[in-house]
Amino acid sequence: MTLVLDAMGSDQYPDPEIRAAIDCSIEFGEEIILVGNEDILKPKLAAASGDKSRVRLVHAPDILEMWDKPVENAKKKPLNSMAVGLNLLKTGEGQAFISAGNTGGVMFNALRILGRLPGVQRPALTTLFPVKGGHCVVLDIGANADCRPDFLVQFAVMGSIYAQKTLQIPNPKVGLLSNGEESGKGNQLIKDTYHLLENCGLNYIGNVEGKEVFGGQTDVVVTDGFTGNIFLKSSEAVAKLITDTLKEELMSSFQTKLGAALAKPAFKAIKKMMDPAETGAAPLLGIDGLVFVGHGRSDARAMVSALRVAHQSVQVDLLGSLRTAIQERLAQLPASGANS
Amino acid sequence: MTLVLDAMGSDQYPDPEIRAAIDCSIEFGEEIILVGNEDILKPKLAAASGDKSRVRLVHAPDILEMWDKPVENAKKKPLNSMAVGLNLLKTGEGQAFISAGNTGGVMFNALRILGRLPGVQRPALTTLFPVKGGHCVVLDIGANADCRPDFLVQFAVMGSIYAQKTLQIPNPKVGLLSNGEESGKGNQLIKDTYHLLENCGLNYIGNVEGKEVFGGQTDVVVTDGFTGNIFLKSSEAVAKLITDTLKEELMSSFQTKLGAALAKPAFKAIKKMMDPAETGAAPLLGIDGLVFVGHGRSDARAMVSALRVAHQSVQVDLLGSLRTAIQERLAQLPASGANS
Numbered sequence: 029m030t031l032v033l034d035a036m037g038s039d040q041y042p043d044p045e046i047r048a049a050i051d052c053s054i055e056f057g058e059e060i061i062l063v064g065n066e067d068i069l070k071p072k073l074a075a076a077s078g079d080k081s082r083v084r085l086v087h088a089p090d091i092l093e094m095w096d097k098p099v100e101n102a103k104k105k106p107l108n109s110m111a112v113g114l115n116l117l118k119t120g121e122g123q124a125f126i127s128a129g130n131t132g133g134v135m136f137n138a139l140r141i142l143g144r145l146p147g148v149q150r151p152a153l154t155t156l157f158p159v160k161g162g163h164c165v166v167l168d169i170g171a172n173a174d175c176r177p178d179f180l181v182q183f184a185v186m187g188s189i190y191a192q193k194t195l196q197i198p199n200p201k202v203g204l205l206s207n208g209e210e211s212g213k214g215n216q217l218i219k220d221t222y223h224l225l226e227n228c229g230l231n232y233i234g235n236v237e238g239k240e241v242f243g244g245q246t247d248v249v250v251t252d253g254f255t256g257n258i259f260l261k262s263s264e265a266v267a268k269l270i271t272d273t274l275k276e277e278l279m280s281s282f283q284t285k286l287g288a289a290l291a292k293p294a295f296k297a298i299k300k301m302m303d304p305a306e307t308g309a310a311p312l313l314g315i316d317g318l319v320f321v322g323h324g325r326s327d328a329r330a331m332v333s334a335l336r337v338a339h340q341s342v343q344v345d346l347l348g349s350l351r352t353a354i355q356e357r358l359a360q361l362p363a364s365g366a367n368s
Numbered sequence: 369m370t371l372v373l374d375a376m377g378s379d380q381y382p383d384p385e386i387r388a389a390i391d392c393s394i395e396f397g398e399e400i401i402l403v404g405n406e407d408i409l410k411p412k413l414a415a416a417s418g419d420k421s422r423v424r425l426v427h428a429p430d431i432l433e434m435w436d437k438p439v440e441n442a443k444k445k446p447l448n449s450m451a452v453g454l455n456l457l458k459t460g461e462g463q464a465f466i467s468a469g470n471t472g473g474v475m476f477n478a479l480r481i482l483g484r485l486p487g488v489q490r491p492a493l494t495t496l497f498p499v500k501g502g503h504c505v506v507l508d509i510g511a512n513a514d515c516r517p518d519f520l521v522q523f524a525v526m527g528s529i530y531a532q533k534t535l536q537i538p539n540p541k542v543g544l545l546s547n548g549e550e551s552g553k554g555n556q557l558i559k560d561t562y563h564l565l566e567n568c569g570l571n572y573i574g575n576v577e578g579k580e581v582f583g584g585q586t587d588v589v590v591t592d593g594f595t596g597n598i599f600l601k602s603s604e605a606v607a608k609l610i611t612d613t614l615k616e617e618l619m620s621s622f623q624t625k626l627g628a629a630l631a632k633p634a635f636k637a638i639k640k641m642m643d644p645a646e647t648g649a650a651p652l653l654g655i656d657g658l659v660f661v662g663h664g665r666s667d668a669r670a671m672v673s674a675l676r677v678a679h680q681s682v683q684v685d686l687l688g689s690l691r692t693a694i695q696e697r698l699a700q701l702p703a704s705g706a707n708s
Contacts, residue, residue: 160609170547173555207510207597215513215594238598238605254555255595257547258578259602265578266603269500270610270638277634287631294617294624298610 029056029342031335032116034127035064036091036109038326042069045128046076048331053082055332056339061122063088063113088112094324098133110134114141117317124338126309128322128331135171135312142317145347147354150175151314152183153253153321154190155260156307160244165191165200167313168253169260175252177221180204181228182354186313187248188230189353193344194337195247203236203246205255211235217252225250229357267302309334311341318347369396369682371675372456374467375404376431376449378666382409385468386416388671393422395672396679401462403428403453428452434664438472450474454481457657464678466649468662468671475511475652482657485687487694490515491654492523493593493661494530495600496647500584505531505540507653508593509600515592517561520544521568522694526653527588528570529693533684534677535587543576543586545595551575557592565590569697607642649674651681658687 033049035042042064049060059082062069066087073080090105092098102108110129114137116122127134131153144151152168165187172179184202191200204221206214211222213235225232236246238259251259278288288295300306308330309320318341322334341347373389375382382404389400399422402409406427413420430445432438442448450469454477456462467474471493484491492508505527512519524542531540544565546554551562553575565572576586582603591599618628628635640646648670649660658681662674681687 158609160612173547173553173558205598207513207594207601213513215592218513218594238602239608241602242605242609252555254547254558255598258545258595258599261547262578262581262599262603263606265582266606267610268579269498269582270607270641272500273637273641274634277637278631280634284631284634287627287629287634289627291618291624291627291631294614294620294627297613297617301610301613 029339030059030061030122031338031342032061032063032113032122032125033335034109034113034125034129035062035069036088037127037129037322038331039094039324040327042072044326044328044331046072047328048335049083050076050078050080051328051332052335052339054079058082058339059084060335061086061113061116063116064109065089065091086112086116092129092133094130096130096133098130099136102133102136108137110137111141114138114317114319117319118142123342124318124320126320126322126334126338128324128326128334130324131170131321134319134321138312138315138317138319142315142319145314145316145351145354148182148314150179150182151312152186153310154187154313155310157241157249157260157263158301158306159242162244163195163307164241164244164247164249165195166249166251166256166260168251168256169310170253170257171312172253174254175217177217177224180217180221180250180252181224182314184225184228184230184232184248184250185353185357186350187250189349190311190313190346191247193346193349194340197247199231200247201233201245202230202248202250203233203240205241205249205251205259206235206237209235209237209240229360271298271302306333308337311337313350318342369679370399370401370462371678371682372401372403372453372462372465373675374449374453374465374469375402375409376428377467377469377662378671379434379664380667382412384666384668384671386412387668388675389423390416390418390420391668391672392675392679394419398422398679399424400675401426401453401456403456404449405429405431426452426456432469432473434470436470436473438470439476442473442476448477450477451481454478454657454659458482463682464658464660466660466662466674466678468664468666468674470664471510471661474659474661478652478655478657478659482655482659485654485656485691485694488522488654490519490522491652492526493650494527494653495650497581497589497600497603498641498646499582502584503535503647504581504584504587504589505535506589506591506596506600508591508596509650510593510597511652512593514594515557517557517564520557520561520590520592521564522654524565524568524570524572524588524590525693525697526690527590529689530651530653530686531587533686533689534680537587539571540587541573541585542570542588542590543573543580545581545589545591545599546575546577549575549577549580569700611638611642646673648677651677653690658682
C-alpha cells in the first residue's frame with residue numbers, strides 16, 4: 029500500500045506533513061509519498077529525524093496557497109501538489125490521497141482528475157461528530173449547498189457504508205436531520221426525502237434533531253451541504269463559547285483557579301472531545317478514489333490521525349464497498365442510476 | 369396595562385403560571401389575567417400566597433394538552449385557553465399574551481384570531497441566543513420551514529426592530545446565516561436574499577457563520593425556520609453534551625469532586641448562560657398583537673421572566689414600532705407590500 033500526502037496543505041506546511049509521513053511510514057510499515065515543491069521539501073526532509081526509508085518525494089512545482097481561490101488557481105496552477113498527488117491515485121501508484129488544504133480545491137481537483145464513482149450524482153464531504161458514547165457520521169457538511177432528494181439517498185447509502193467500515197457498526201442507524209422528529213416535519217426537501225429513505229433498504233430511523241445526534245442515538249446523519257455545514261460550524265462555535273467562558277471564569281479568583289487545577293483530569297475529556305486530531309480527516313465520499321481532507325490547522329499529531337483514517341480505509345477496501353453498495357442499492361431506485 | 373397569561377400552557381400548569389401572575393402583578397403594579405379552566409384555577413389561586421388584588425381569572429373551558437395536535441385540536445376545542453386569551457387582545461382588554469404551550473398551537477390561534485400585521489407575509493418565531501458578551505436575536509427559529517427571499521427581508525426588518533426595542537441597540541448589525549462569510553456562499557435562498565438585504569436600509573453585515581454569531585459579532589441573525597430550528601436545537605444539544613460530560617468527569621474521583629466544589633462559582637456563568645429563564649419568551653413577530661411563547665418546561669421563575677419580556681415590549685410599544693417599520697421599509701421593496 030502507498031499513501032499519498034499533500035505536503036503543502038496545512039497552515040504550517042510542510043513541517044507537520046513531513047513529521048507525520050515519517051512517523052506513519054514507520055507505524056504502518058507502508059510507503060508514504062510526500063507531494064510538493066522539492067526545493068522546499070528536500071532540505072526539510074533531510075533535516076528531520078527518524079527512519080525515512082519508506083518516505084518518497086514527488087515533485088509538484090506549483091503551490092495552492094491559503095489565499096488562492098481554490099477553483100480559479102487550481103486551473104492556473106495545473107502542477108499544484110493536489111493535482112500531482114491525485115494523479116498518483118489515477119495511475120495506481122497510490123491508494124489514498126490526504127490533504128489539509130482548501131476543501132474546495134481538493135474537491136475540484138478530485139472531480140477533475142478522478143471523477144465520480146459510477147452511479148454517484150454528487151460526492152459528499154463527510155465527517156465524524158463527537159457524540160455521547162462515541163462518534164457519528166455526518167454528511168454532507170459542505171460540498172453541495174443545494175440538494176435534491178435523490179442526492180440525500182445516495183449520501184445515506186455512502187454514509188452507512190462508511191459507518192460500517194470505519195466505526196465497525198454492522199447495521200448503522202441512519203437519521204435525516206430535521207426540525208422535528210415526526211414524519212411530516214421538515215422543509216420540502218426533507219419531506220420528499222423521508223419516504224425515499226424508508227424504501228432504500230437501510231436501517232433508517234426517520235428524522236433526527238440535535239438531541240438525538242449528540243445523544244448518540246443515530247450512527248449516520250444525512251443532510252444537505254448547507255444545513256450540514258451550519259450544523260457543524262455552529263456546534264463548534266457553541267463548544268468554543270462554553271469552554272472559553274468556563275476558562276475565563278475559572279481564572280477569575282484564587283479559589284476557582286485552585287479548583288480548576290484539582291479538576292484538571294475532568295477537563296481532559298472535553299478537550300479530547302473537541303480535538304480535531306481525534307476525528308482525523310473527512311473523506312470525499314463518492315469520488316472514484318479514496319480522498320481525505322484534514323483540518324487546515326492540523327499539527328503533526330492531527331496529520332498522523334488523518335493518515336491513520338486513510339490507512340484504515342484502504343485496509344478495509346472502503347472504495348470497493350462503496351462501489352458495490354451504490355451499484356446494488358441504487359439500481360433499485362428509479363432516478364439514481366444516471367450519472368447526471 | 370393588562371397582560372394575558374395562558375394558565376394551562378406549561379408542562380406543570382397551572383402552578384408556575386399562578387405563582388408568576390401574582391408575583392408579576394405586584395412587581396409591575398399592573399393587572400394580569402389568568403386564562404384557563406376556572407374549576408382548576410379558582411381553588412389553586414385561593415390557596416396561593418401574596419397580594420392577589422391585581423390577578424383576574426377568565427374562564428376557558430377547553431384545555432389544549434401537550435399530546436393534542438396543535439392545529440386539529442385547536443379547531444375542535446374553540447374555547448381553549450389560548451383562543452380565549454388571544455381574543456382578549458383582539459377586544460383590547462389585554463396588551464400582550466403569553467403562553468408556555470405548544471408553539472404550533474399558539475401560532476395557529478394567533479393567526480386565526482389576530483392575523484398578521486399589515487404588509488407582513490409570514491410571522492417569525494424569534495428568540496434570543498446567549499452569545500459572547502450578551503444576546504443576539506435569531507429568527508425564524510421554526511415557524512416557516514420553507515421561505516422565500518422576501519420573507520427573510522421581512523424577518524430582518526422585524527428582528528432589527530426587536531433588537532432596538534428589547535436589547536437597546538440603536539443600529540443593530542444584521543447577519544444572514546450561511547455556510548461561509550463571503551458573498552456568493554450559501555444555498556440558492558441565501559444567494560437570492562443577500563442582495564435584497566444589501567438594499568433594504570438596515571445595518572446589514574453580510575453572511576455570518578456560527579463563530580460570528582456566538583462570538584457576539586452580530587445582533588440579529590436572519591434564517592429560514594428550518595435552518596434556524598436546527599441551529600437552535602443543535603446548539604442546545606452540544607451545550608448539554610459538554611456540560612453532561614463535564615459533570616460526569618467531575619464526579620469521577622475525590623480530587624475532581626473537590627476541584628468542582630472549589631470551582632463552583634465559575635460553573636454558575638455557564639449555568640446562567642444555558643438557563644431558559646434568562647431569555648424569557650420568544651415573540652411571534654409579525655402577528656398583529658404582542659404574542660409570546662415560553663418554554664414548555666417553564667417553572668415559576670421562567671414564567672416571571674417571560675412576563676417581564678412581554679411587559680417591557682408593551683412599555684416600549686414594540687407593536688407600534690414594528691407596524692411603522694414594516695410600512696416604511698417595505699414600501700421601498702417591490703414584492704413585499706402584498707399581504708399574500
